[in-house]
Amino acid sequence: MIYRADELLLGFVALVAVLAATELGFRLGLRHQPDADEPTKAHFAALQVALLGLLALIVAFTFSIAVARFDARKELVIEESNAIGTTYLRARLLVEPQQKEVVGLLREYVDEQLAFYAAGIEPARLEAANAKIASLQERLWMVAIALSEQDPRSLPTGLFVQSLNGMIDLHAKRIKALENRLPDAVIYLVLIVAVVTIGLVGYGRCLAGRRNFVSDAILAGLVVIVFAIILDLDRPRRGLITVSQSSMERLQEVLRHAPH
Numbered sequence: 262m263i264y265r266a267d268e269l270l271l272g273f274v275a276l277v278a279v280l281a282a283t284e285l286g287f288r289l290g291l292r293h294q295p296d297a298d299e300p301t302k303a304h305f306a307a308l309q310v311a312l313l314g315l316l317a318l319i320v321a322f323t324f325s326i327a328v329a330r331f332d333a334r335k336e337l338v339i340e341e342s343n344a345i346g347t348t349y350l351r352a353r354l355l356v357e358p359q360q361k362e363v364v365g366l367l368r369e370y371v372d373e374q375l376a377f378y379a380a381g382i383e384p385a386r387l388e389a390a391n392a393k394i395a396s397l398q399e400r401l402w403m404v405a406i407a408l409s410e411q412d413p414r415s416l417p418t419g420l421f422v423q424s425l426n427g428m429i430d431l432h433a434k435r436i437k438a439l440e441n442r443l444p445d446a447v448i449y450l451v452l453i454v455a456v457v458t459i460g461l462v463g464y465g466r467c468l469a470g471r472r473n474f475v476s477d478a479i480l481a482g483l484v485v486i487v488f489a490i491i492l493d494l495d496r497p498r499r500g501l502i503t504v505s506q507s508s509m510e511r512l513q514e515v516l517r518h519a520p521h
Contacts, residue, residue, distance in 0.1 A: 268500055272489045275452055279481040282456045286463030305465045312458040320487055323443065323451055327494035330441060334497050334504045337435045342508040344428040345371060349516065351424050354417035359404055363421075366404075368516040370397045371509060374432075378506055381498045398429050443495045451491070455484050 345367060352363040373393045380386035405425055408418040459481055466477070493500040 268489070268492060268496065271492060272485060275455075275488050276481065276485045278452065278456050279459045279484055280478070282460035283463040283477050283481060286460035287466065289464055305461070309458075309462055309465045312454075312461055316454050316458045316484075319451055319454055320484075320491075323447060324487065324491055324494075327443060327491050330438070331494045331497065331502070331504070334435075334438045337431065337438050338504060338506060339508045341374070341428070341431040341435055342371075342512045344424065344431050345374075346512055346515070348421065348424040348428050349519070351417065351421045355408065355421060359408055363401065363404055364516070364519055366397055366401050368519070370394065370401070371513045371516055373397065374509055375506060375513065378498070378504075378509075394432065398432070401425055402429075439497055443491070448492070451488060455488065459484065 349364065349367050352360060352367065354360075355363060373390055377387070377390035377394060380390050402425065405418075405422045408415070409422065412418060459477075462480070463477065490502070493502045497504045
């Protein structure tokens with residue numbers, strides 16, 4: 262649900278929520294300020310520190326997971342492009358007409374890999390790209406079967422089959438990595454803890470008899486910015502932070518200029 266929601270809308274909702282929590286906490290503090298003694302103020306001051314520490318811990322933990330998964334997706338793009346490149350080099354050792362057929366299929370395969378990433382989260386485009394990739398994998402495997410039947414002891418054929426199998430496996434891993442996102446419950450938890458913490462900060466400031474709107478707004482803004490970055494890192498197909506496809510694009514250029 263969160264993954265398909267608009268990122269700007271989520272950031273705006275989060276900003277409104279934390280600012281509203283600050284104001285609500287301050288107004289509640291106004292009601293209780295006359296009855297607040299020093300022990301009560303000290304208690305809420307300690308509670309603020311504890312909740313701010315909890316918020317920092319949760320945000321840091323969530324951020325580290327999002328960054329680790331983002332890095333894993335980047336590495337898989339490089340690994341998959343390398344695997345396709347290796348399959349292409351080994352395909353050049355094959356005999357004709359299989360060599361020409363395989364090179365042509367690999368050229369289409371890289372094009373579809375880039376089309377799959379460019380599809381974003383549009384179901385129709387994703388389904389079409391996935392179907393095309395699966396079809397190309399099947400056609401490449403049929404060529405491998407035919408070559409193996411012709412000469413089971415052929416070294417070039419064995420190397421080609423090995424690299425083709427690795428290429429297909431890496432595509433499956435890449436799909437899994439793209440689907441491996443932070444659970445909605447974790448995102449909700451970060452937002453709820455942030456709202457409660459910011460609200461309590463506003464409440465505690467009122468009990469203490471002072472309020473600095475600028476510092477409260479800066480705190481709220483920083484929390485929302487970090488929240489937005491976590492969401493962006495967790496969305497490899499959209500947003501400002503995207504997984505680079507440069508290695509796949511370079512391979513595409515190589516295959517386009519490969520001998521037909």
